[in-house]
Amino acid sequence: MSRRWGLMLGVLGAALLCALGVYLYLKATPYQIEIDHGPSPQARNNPYLAAELFLRKQGLTVNHANGLDILPSLDPRQHSLLLLGDRYNMTPRQIDQVMNWTRAGGRLLFVAESLWDEKLRQSNDLLLDRVQLHQLLSKNLKDLPPDVNDDPYPNLTKLYLEDENAPAYAGFDTAFHLEDPKNLAQSWANSAKATHMMQLNHGLGSIIVVTDADLWKTPHIEQYDNAWLLWYLTADTAVTLIFNTDRDSLPTLLLRYFPQALVALVALIILGFWHFGVRQGPLIEAPPKARRQLLEHLRASADFLLRRNGQAHLLHALQQDILRRVRHRHPGFEQLPVAEQWLVLARLTGQSTRTISQAMIPRAKPRLASVEFSRQVAHLQSLRNAL
Known part of the structure; x- marks a missing residue:
């Protein structure tokens, strides 16, 4: 009995669906509609x-x-x-x-x-x-045309x-x-x-x-x-x-299409400056405020010149200073022969010509011993002070 009623209900449902489909087909009216999507790209x-x-x-x-x-x-x-x-x-x-x-x-x-x-x-x-x-x-x-109102x-x-x-x-x-x-x-x-x-x-x-x-x-x-x-x-x-002669510049295009990349680049640059700007080690102590003595400055300057230019440069500077003073006190000194120049120096300084020749003649040795160099400087200074 239940199978028979189930079959009848199925047939009745199918008939109702067919009737509904026919009704919708007869009532439905097809039509066309245009959808405006705006201008194309x-x-x-x-x-x-x-x-x-x-x-x-x-x-x-x-x-x-x-x-x-x-x-x-x-x-x-x-x-x-x-x-x-x-x-x-x-x-x-x-x-x-x-x-x-x-x-x-x-x-x-x-x-x-x-x-x-x-x-x-x-x-x-x-x-x-x-x-x-x-x-x-x-x-x-x-000045407007007279026939403006007639246009x-x-x-x-x-x-x-x-x-x-x-x-x-x-x-x-x-x-x-x-x-x-x-x-x-x-x-x-x-x-x-x-x-x-x-x-x-x-x-x-x-x-x-x-x-x-x-x-x-x-x-x-x-x-x-x-x-x-x-x-x-x-x-x-x-x-x-x-119609578009004004092209966007490269920074404008990057800012328009890659803003995140630009922000990341700026952040990376800032981090790089911060990394390389960090101090690597202890602070250097401030130098003492006490000033050095003048004699210390003179000794330091002399040591620097000696290391940089050598003994010959210092001796040559003293010799040139002596010759400059002699030319000032004895006009025409530079035109005299060497022997007469030594005689003039001997007369002006009260030194012997032998001492003068030993002090004024350039040394052939590339470097003198400390004692000999000091003696040579002392001779030249005594000659300069005498002038």
């Missing part, structure tokens, strides 16, 4: 990724670099160089290289980075000063082309204005209050200066005619974008 690292993809879609060859070290490998003919990053660390030599590359036929586009200082007659942007353009704040402009899009920059009835619109930052004090620009693009793009000829190439490049970054390139303007400025050329 490539887009986060490259703010101009959308601009590169757009230009490639137009058939242009596009590359990007982090510095100007690639400039010698770029053929200036039919090539556009876009300097879209910070350039405050550009050197005058690099600026000369860029200008020479442009003069040879390249197309250069860069962003004006600094305002013109009227007092200093320069800006902090060496490249902008080289092309002799000035960047000012639009709010400081005094339906005062905050958009208009680019007028030949054979076109309507201008192209670009979203430049209207807070800045480009000024051409020497009338070098061949073409330009303005908003209602200011100028935001200028083009100049330079040798076989051309230079395009803009007030900002944010309109070509990923969030803004699809707005207005921003993408078309970038294609128009680089049409029929290969394109190289440089």
Whole structure:
């Protein structure tokens, strides 16, 4: 009986599960959902990724670099160089290289980075000063065009082309204005209050200066005619974008990616100084404060000179002192023959010529005995004292 009821309960449970499955199948409605994971790592690292993809879609060859070290490998003919990053660390030599590359036929586009200082007659942007353009704040402009109020899009920059009835619109930052004090620009693009793009000829190439490049970054390139303007400025050329010329230094990279290793290195250096700075042995006793006698200093000095220079040096010094005193008392002494010099010395000192000759003639022996050396010194001192 229990087996029969168990079988019936199993069949009933299976039927209920099948019924539930059919019900859920008939009621369930499939749908699709998109989950936004944010920009890709490539887009986060490259703010101009959308601009590169757009230009490639137009058939242009596009590359990007982090510095100007690639400039010698770029053929200036039919090539556009876009300097879209910070350039405050550009050197005058690099600026000369860029200008020479442009003069040879390249197309250069860069962003004006600094305002013109009227007092200093320069800006902090060496490249902008080289092309002799000035960047000012639009709010400081005094003379505005008379038709500003009639402009339906005062905050958009208009680019007028030949054979076109309507201008192209670009979203430049209207807070800045480009000024051409020497009338070098061949073409330009303005908003209602200011100028935001200028083009100049330079040798076989051309230079395009803009007030900002944010309109070509990923969030803004699809707005207005921003993408078309970038294609128009680089049409029929290969394109190289440089947007990160400020490379992080090695200490900055180490501090960013290896802070624990740097802390360990500093601790190791401190421990090394502490280890080698520990005193190895007892302290040296301080010397007594009592001063030595003058005679002790003289004896010590004489012993030092004797050990360092030898007996001949001391005897020669005494002999030279005697000759110097004689020359002072007897002018022309050095011109006399040796025999007459001994006679002069004998007359001045009251010593015999034999004693004088024994004292003044250099000894051939390399080293004298102590008694003989003392006798020689005594003879010389007696002669010097007599003078």
